[in-house]
Amino acid sequence: MDKPHPIAEVQSLSAGFGGRSVLEDINLDIHEGEILVVLGKSGCGKSTLLKHMVGLLKPSAGSVRLFGIDIFAADEPEMVEVLKKVGVLFQYGALLNSLYVHENVAIPLEQHTDVPPSVIRRLVEAKLGLVRLTGTGHLLPSELSGGMRKRAALARALALDPDILFADEPSAGLDPMTTAHQDDLLLELREDLGMTMVVVTHELASIHRIADRIAFLEDKKILFLGTVSDAKGCGVEIVEEFFRMGTFA
Amino acid sequence: MPARLVIEGDSAHIEGSLTFPDVRRVLAEFERALAVRTGSTLEVDLSGLTRIDSGGAALLDEVTERGRGRNVRVAYTGACDEVAEIRRIFSSGAGARVAERERAGLLQRCGVWGYHTWAGFLEFLQLTADTFYWSFAGLVSKRGGRKGAFVTQALLIGVDALPVVLTISFLVGAILALQSAAQLRQFGANIFVADLIAVSMAREMGPLMTAIILAGRSGSAIASEIATMTVTEEIDALKTMGINPVRYIVVPKFYAISLCMPLLSILATLVGILGGLIVAFLYLDLTPAVYTREAIEILTAKDIVTGLVKSVAFAGLICTIGAHYGFRVQGGAEGVGRTTTASVVAAIFAVVVADCFFSLIFYF
Numbered sequence: 001m002d003k004p005h006p007i008a009e010v011q012s013l014s015a016g017f018g019g020r021s022v023l024e025d026i027n028l029d030i031h032e033g034e035i036l037v038v039l040g041k042s043g044c045g046k047s048t049l050l051k052h053m054v055g056l057l058k059p060s061a062g063s064v065r066l067f068g069i070d071i072f073a074a075d076e077p078e079m080v081e082v083l084k085k086v087g088v089l090f091q092y093g094a095l096l097n098s099l100y101v102h103e104n105v106a107i108p109l110e111q112h113t114d115v116p117p118s119v120i121r122r123l124v125e126a127k128l129g130l131v132r133l134t135g136t137g138h139l140l141p142s143e144l145s146g147g148m149r150k151r152a153a154l155a156r157a158l159a160l161d162p163d164i165l166f167a168d169e170p171s172a173g174l175d176p177m178t179t180a181h182q183d184d185l186l187l188e189l190r191e192d193l194g195m196t197m198v199v200v201t202h203e204l205a206s207i208h209r210i211a212d213r214i215a216f217l218e219d220k221k222i223l224f225l226g227t228v229s230d231a232k233g234c235g236v237e238i239v240e241e242f243f244r245m246g247t248f249a
Numbered sequence: 250m251p252a253r254l255v256i257e258g259d260s261a262h263i264e265g266s267l268t269f270p271d272v273r274r275v276l277a278e279f280e281r282a283l284a285v286r287t288g289s290t291l292e293v294d295l296s297g298l299t300r301i302d303s304g305g306a307a308l309l310d311e312v313t314e315r316g317r318g319r320n321v322r323v324a325y326t327g328a329c330d331e332v333a334e335i336r337r338i339f340s341s342g343a344g345a346r347v348a349e350r351e352r353a354g355l356l357q358r359c360g361v362w363g364y365h366t367w368a369g370f371l372e373f374l375q376l377t378a379d380t381f382y383w384s385f386a387g388l389v390s391k392r393g394g395r396k397g398a399f400v401t402q403a404l405l406i407g408v409d410a411l412p413v414v415l416t417i418s419f420l421v422g423a424i425l426a427l428q429s430a431a432q433l434r435q436f437g438a439n440i441f442v443a444d445l446i447a448v449s450m451a452r453e454m455g456p457l458m459t460a461i462i463l464a465g466r467s468g469s470a471i472a473s474e475i476a477t478m479t480v481t482e483e484i485d486a487l488k489t490m491g492i493n494p495v496r497y498i499v500v501p502k503f504y505a506i507s508l509c510m511p512l513l514s515i516l517a518t519l520v521g522i523l524g525g526l527i528v529a530f531l532y533l534d535l536t537p538a539v540y541t542r543e544a545i546e547i548l549t550a551k552d553i554v555t556g557l558v559k560s561v562a563f564a565g566l567i568c569t570i571g572a573h574y575g576f577r578v579q580g581g582a583e584g585v586g587r588t589t590t591a592s593v594v595a596a597i598f599a600v601v602v603a604d605c606f607f608s609l610i611f612y613f
Contacts, residue, residue: 097583115272115304122307122314126341142580160269161302192334193302 006065007032007164007196008053013062015045015052022048024220026062030164035190035197035210039242040217046200047091049217050166053198054088055079066164084112087162091169093153095141101128101152102137108159127155130185132178146173154182158189164196165189171203183209204243216242250299256282259290262327264297267305279312286321296327306339373573376495380503380569383496387504393493398501406467406502407509411516414462418517421454422446422524430533439533440543446525447544451552455518457604460563463510464596468571471502472592475575476585484576499572503565510564511557518556555611562607563600570596 006029013026022045030036038046051057053064055071063070066082074082095104105124109115115123128134131151141149150173157165170186171179183206189195201207207214207228214231216224216239224231224239232243250265254275261282267275282291293312298305309325316323328336353361387394429445475498478484487494522544529535574592578584 097581113269113272113304115269115307116276119272119276119304119307119311122311122341123303123339126303126307126310126339129341130338140580142584158303161304188338192331192338 005032006030007067008198009065010049010053011063011065013049013052013059013064015048015057015059021060021220023052023059023217026222028215028222028225030196030198032163032196033190033194034212035186035199037207037211037214038198038200038217039202039207039214044217045220046217047168050168050198050200054083054086054166084108084160085163087157087160087165089150089154089157089165089167089170091172093141093149095149095153095156097141099140100137101133101139101141101144104141104152105137105156105159107156112160123159124155127158128152130158131155132181147175147178150174151178151182161193162195164198167197167199167201169200169202171201171206176205179203179206180209186210252298252305254278259286260292260294262294262297264299266300267298267308268300268302269304272304272308276308276311280315283312283316283319283321283323286319290322290324291316292324292326294327295325295332296329298328298332301332301335303335303339306336307341309336310341369573369577372577373569376499376573376576377565377569379493379495380499380565380572383493383500384503387496387500393496395497395501399504402501402505403509405470406463406505407513410463410466410509410513413466414459414513414517415520417462418450418455418458418521419524421458422450422521423528424524425449425454425521426525426528427532430528434533439529439535440539442525442529442533443535443540443543444547447522447548448552450518450521450525451548451556453556453604453608455521456514456556456560456563457600458521459510459514459517459560460567460600460604461597463506463513463564464567464600465593467506468567468596469589469593471568471571472575473585473589475499475572476578476588479576479578480581480585494576495572499568502572503568506564506568507561510567511560514556514560551611555607559604559607562603566599566603567596570599 008028008030010026010028013023014021015023026049028036038049040046048057052059053066055064058072063072065071067085069078069082071079071082095101096107099107102121102124105127106120109120109123124137125134128137131154133148133151133155136144136148136152141152144152150170154167154170157167165186167186171182174182186195186197186199187210190197197210199206199210211228213225213227215222216231216236218238224234224236226234228243231239234240252263252265252267252271252275254261254263256278263275293309313323325336383393426442426446429442430439433439433441433445475484478498484494484498487497526537526540526544529540530537571592574588574595578588580587
């Protein structure tokens with residue numbers, strides 16, 4: 001059977017900050033409907049890779065294609081069309097502090113659709129319900145706990161039913177039950193909407209539950225790319241150690 | 250294929266793909282159908298739907314809700330498993346509405362405002378007392394302080410502010426001279442420009458302008474630094490390490506501003522008088538020697554002392570108000586911006602009120 005078409009392609013990507021190289025010659029294809037988990041030690045460049053994949057950072061070399069479009073060569077209207085199909089969950093949520101939670105979730109709906117306000121309100125409550133935050137729309141982000149802020153940010157990332165979701169440590173700060181529920185939600189979204197996901201996480205239990213493939217970053221490169229079961233016996237010491245020991249800090 | 254709604258009698262069916270771009274149009278079509286069907290049932294066949302997203306699911310819920318409002322029962326049938334599953338995931342439930350924040354009445358809001366203002370005032374007094382206590386205690390024992398903090402703060406508050414303070418004071422002196430020269434020249438009283446500039450700069454404009462500049466520059470820096478430390482839990486971290494945040498953070502700033510403000514104020518006064526001298530020399534034919542002699546003769550020790558006393562008092566106000574607003578911050582980054590602005594406004598207001606108070610004490 002043919003492999004599904006890659007929805008995101010990272011080609012020979014190198015990146016760094018102020019002359020310090022962080023990523024070198026990264027090649028990665030993400031196929032439609034798959035969940036790819038990016039792993040690695042703290043500071044190895046996972047979040048940097050994610051930010052390059054959504055066009056927030058410009059690489060020193062290489063390219064990123066989303067839906068077949070080179071995002072660093074695309075003009076602004078083209079990029080906006082691409083971004084409408086992309087959801088991003090940031091490491092610290094990145095909710096707008098001056099807006100209520102329901103206003104945060106409604107931003108993409110108000111800006112990119114002509115859906116009437118009554119339906120937007122309904123959608124906002126549905127998305128908040130998905131992440132178990134029903135009834136919190138009237139609160140300010142500063143009135144939420146860290147885990148709740150993260151879930152509200154996930155609701156905002158899911159507002160437009162994106163084709164691909166980039167999530168930077170979605171379970172950080174969540175209790176195990178909420179983490180499990182969130183993993184189930186991600187799987188459900190993949191199952192029913194065919195959503196593709198790139199997830200950065202250290203949570204071993206989550207990785208086992210959701211990952212179709214893992215990409216293990218180490219020393220600026222992808223050390224291992226494959227399934228979790230392959231990773232456990234891949235012969236790469238640090239990868240095997242990760243699955244033996246648990247999680248990196 | 251975009252969604253197509255076909256309505257025949259009491260039944261309807263939707264075909265195609267019901268997604269975000271279709272929501273507004275299809276909702277309007279449903280609305281028209283519901284408007285002529287009071288007290289009946291509308292059965293909607295979803296078997297023709299090939300695709301639905303959360304926008305479509307919310308639309309169907311909204312139609313049910315609007316039908317209920319018009320006493321029309323809307324029933325959906327024939328949805329394939331995929332469509333039914335997506336409707337289940339994104340169901341917002343009957344009558345789903347984002348919870349509204351309870352809005353307090355006018356009286357309650359006045360009460361809350363009064364309470365918060367009073368509580369804030371008490372906290373300010375407490376912080377001022379703590380700052381004074383730790384400032385004197387810090388002279389006796391270095392324990393609980395931070396090495397080098399005073400020098401760093403003095404450089405930030407004093408040296409870095411020097412160019413702006415001197416430039417503005419020079420201009421203020423020149424402006425005062427220009428404004429007064431036009432009047433005094435008419436009476437042949439040119440020489441009194443020197444008196445006017447010297448007295449007003451030493452008693453009033455020197456300390457006041459310096460205080461206003463430092464309130465905007467250093468007061469905002471104090472408020473934003475402490476507010477950021479508060480929202481990022483750095484203040485809590487200090488407390489849990491057994492370190493008094495007032496002693497550790499506020500007192501070095503208090504020492505620095507209390508020392509720098511009078512020095513800046515003296516320099517501002519001298520530069521303001523210099524600004525007046527240049528105008529007097531260029532427009533009033535006064536020689537620098539005559540102007541200087543007149544300025545020195547008119548100034549009394551009281552003028553200089555009151556200027557210095559005021560500048561020390563302004564320094565204390567700016568520092569404690571900045572710190573007070575910093576510690577009281579609420580919310581995240583948004584709160585830091587808000588509290589910084591509020592602290593600058595409050596500090597300038599307090600400086601002007603205090604100046605008025607000093608004028609009453611010293612000269613009436």
